[in-house]
Amino acid sequence: MNVLVVGSGGREHALVWKLAQSPLIQTLYCAPGNAGCQQLAESVAIAETDIPALCRFARERQIDLTVVGPEIPLALGITDAFAEHGLRVFGPSQAAAQLEASKAFAKTFMQNHGIPTAVAEIVDDIAAAQAYIRQYNGPLVVKADGLAAGKGVTVCQTREEALEAVRLAMVERVFGDAGDRVLLEAFLPGEEASFHVLTDGERILPLPTSQDHKRVFDQDQGPNTGGMGAYSPAPVITDALQARILADIVEPAIRGMAARGTPYRGVLYTGLMIVDGAPFVVEFNVRFGDPETQPLLVRLDEDLLPLLDRAAQGGLDDRPLMVMPDAAVCVVMASGGYPGTYRKGLPVEGLEHASTLENTWVFHAGTASQANQIMTNGGRVLGVTARGASVATAIERAYHTLSCISWPGVHYRRDIGHRAMHRMSGPDQG
Structure with missing residues (x-):
């Protein structure tokens, strides 16, 4: 092919x-x-x-x-x-891709099909947004309606923060046209997780669970990014919870899209918040997550091409995917200053040695090649990915490999996988 x-x-x-x-x-x-x-x-x-x-x-x-x-x-x-x-x-088709392209569409769709998600107000006027915020008590999440490269979401603990977030989105237009309309969404306290499935519009094949790290700094501090690292599996999603996610979220979504006359084919990535053991949809994405794809694919133990081809044609087999029992971790190495302004064209050193290490892969993101030298060419530059018998082993391998690679101003989080380690550190962790 x-x-x-x-x-x-x-x-x-x-x-x-x-x-x-x-x-x-x-x-x-x-x-x-x-x-x-x-x-x-x-x-x-x-x-x-x-x-x-x-x-x-x-x-x-x-x-x-x-x-x-x-x-x-x-x-x-x-x-x-x-x-x-x-x-x-x-x-998916353009009509089905609205699940990600418009958060307002996705929110209304979920409400119409009984899919658990946070309560939200959809506004396309700054005065209406300000009025809603001033009467609302509690933390709010301000979301630009359109596509904003994973950066159009602001978690606001105070009324002042929410007012500033809508001003930046709707007046300053820091997210461009994506901020013409915003969602003012109730904050859900819990633990995030990522859940991907392949679907041909009818049959659904779950991929392994995973968890992203959105904030730029350790301990989930700083602004949201496109993702600073991910690991799989995510222990927050038990087998019983996965069954509930499929029954209450994924299957109603696929049935609902078909009922609209816009059948969904491709990969559906559900961003979840697990609140007191119950799953709620934070967002739908209509493509593989980045950086979740990296650990997911190093765990997939079969040929990917026929799976994607059958999903596109409408002929997926009704059987579980073959997945390695090992865990995998991806740590993103970013340019200093990301997700704000950053320099490009810096030489990346150490890749040749890193490529010799066992059960590790260095996936390029913002890179370019100039005269046989790899140079930085974006905010997220590399995704250092490792596989191991446990999350702890995979983390150790990823960070060991990462330590071999450098360029001026490189930034990465040092706590990727911390939630998994916390959950597995003792019987009291839930």
């Missing part, structure tokens, strides 16, 4: 890495990719948002399956555009 992966982040490098192992692959392309993708796939100099150019390329190169990594091309309708030319895409 000829396969095209669309995107340029750590998630896409992990997808390329896993797909490259398939015996079904004839030629593997990545558009636009990064320095890591280029080592495994033919690089295509087309932006992920240039759908007409991607479509022409897919027709010319007789691409059998296009795997879309990021949410923006899906929201722009890449699946629909390709379908008009008989091209197969792993990823």
